[in-house]
Amino acid sequence: MTSIGTGYDLSSSTFSPEGRVFQTEYAMKSVENSGTAVGARCSDGVVIAVEKVYHSRMMMKGSLRRVHFVEKHIGVGIAGLLPDGRQMVSKCREEATQYREVYGEPVPGRVLVDRLARFTHLYTLYWHVRSFGCSALVAAYDAEGPQLYMVEPSGMLMRYNACATGKAKQQAKTELEKLKLGELTCREAVTELAKTIVNVHDSTKDKLYELEMLWVCEESGRTAQFVPQELIDEARKAAEDEKDREDDDDDMDDA
């Protein structure tokens, strides 16, 4: 980044000579400092999993929640700055309500994420506001079927079969690419996503973390719901056991 420190990164309304907007890129950096979030669109719905790193040993389980519901059939997972994410969630709820009021039916996922992306993008255009330091994974199930989207701080919106963001996104993406998403059910995906999060989790840096998951699938009646805690615990335990075994094997190889 040759232009860094030469005054081109002071405002989101300034381009660098190479045509980049550094402030927006910095915002994306703040997502990369956060716990990993992954999502997968399966044959019967969508699952989102977020690695919630504890800021403190004394933090209570369940606080600073990173998965949210914005409508009965739409759930959001947040990676990055949580307060910024909550702002996004509030906006989504507002838009969902507004859509219902005007059209008398639940908002389609496609419309909602489009509005969210426009909102996010607006905050990259003016010097007097700060961009969002978070990405939102959006899971929806409507007439169009199950859908997974990600909105990034730049306002970029994409629809995915599977996606990852946060600290270990590269590693997580590689793991997700191995999955056969067309055949996978959500129940199976819970195990797979837990495995992904456990594998990419860096236990040397972040000791305590919580696994938060939501799904919108046939099993949940096409409504956004938390994945039952027993299911998450089970999946996490299985993944951790497997990881331990592999680590032991590696140690044996070394010896």
Added chain:
Amino acid sequence: MFGGQDSKQHTVQPYVTGTSVIGLKCADGVVLGADTLVSYGSLAKNRKTSRLMTVSNHCSLGFSGEYSDFQEIKSTLEELMISEYCMADNIPMQPRAIHQYLARVMYEARNKQDPLYNQLVIGGVLPATGEGYLGLVDLLGTNYESEMIATGYGTYIALPLLRKAYRPDITVAEGRKVIEDCLRVLYYRDARSIDTVQISTVTKEGAETTEPFKLETSWDFKKFKAGSRLIDESTW
């Protein structure tokens, strides 16, 4: 002057209306009943319109009065329940809270001199104990709780019957029969009613509203037979 540039006219009378709603609090829940007629003045316009709605797992609502105003209230409540859903805190909204919320909505509208022309009957259970809850709000924002509630014509016809049938230990199953009987009497007496009705029961297990069904009625009284009365002998 009326209708001048600075004046504004609000709803002063209802046009499309539903007649009575009745409710009975029971030991293990609550029962609401209403017919499915929505009239345009004295014309029986819509004969299969539900006047009961299930608000949540623990709460049902019935209305009498202006239908369009009720539709507004209904969408307000649906919005409330969605925000409740999004909260995802596992703390269900109590029927008492919904009652109070509606009282605020009605009273606010009334204070703008533009009331929502309804009487609303709220029936529910307290999720923790399973105890029934029955309340009313009217277009002025007046609100109260009672063991038995009836609106409109039902105040005169059904309320005395409900009072007679009420016992603190009456069950929902018994209450259902009482409500059905009251609806039948209302159908006999109230010219703005119809014999297709719905009944909503709310117990610890959940809130349930039946599909519209026909009341059994009997008209084979001697006086009803053609020719049994003097005026039956037509002079034309």
